[in-house]
Amino acid sequence: MQESSAQEGKSPSELIDARIKELGDWRGETLARLRALIRQAAPEAVETWKWRGVPVWEDAGMICTGETYKTVVKLTFARGAALPDPARLFNSSLEGNTRRAIDFREDEKINEEALKALVRAAVALNRSKAKR
Template identity: 45%
Template structure:
């Protein structure tokens, strides 16, 4: 594992710890599903800015696969090419009006359908590999 990957993993750990409570649990579950879906998926931190110095936890494989944001009332997992993905179980419940992006908002008390999420991640990786 490269120093960059170790650093990103530690920074994602810090984002999860900073989320606290149910949001930390949800983000940890989401993260575990994503990184177990494909061995080529890499964790990165992107989009650092003064209002968000910790940046955004992002998972990549030949391009962005998805990124997570901790919101006040949800954990949002955004797929930049989500509109191209088949979502038969209806995980996407946010950013549905755009032509490319789709997102999943996980709210307190909600269970993440790990199998359906894994399928979406694998499909997103396949989209990236196809170009």
């Protein structure tokens, strides 16, 4: 498989860097900005690469994934349904009992403080579950 041979020996962070560069458009810029905000909010989070090309951020469990599609960059929070969202960022995958997602579209402004609050809340939830 060509994709796996190109990925051999690269760290997840390097694979995410490559994805951002490969996109080369607003989606790459958006993913890079979201990544920076996640790192600011959760500096101890670990970047992983799963499901043949999905960036994932983890701290005591999965925080969120960063998927890119033709018209959106989607951050899916693994336990989003359990997170406070006073800014009402979640706008996708609202029907499930566990996950919640945010679809970012081209030229859409990111509510950076609210997003960082969601990331911090996800980390706190993961850590509280891990201690049990």
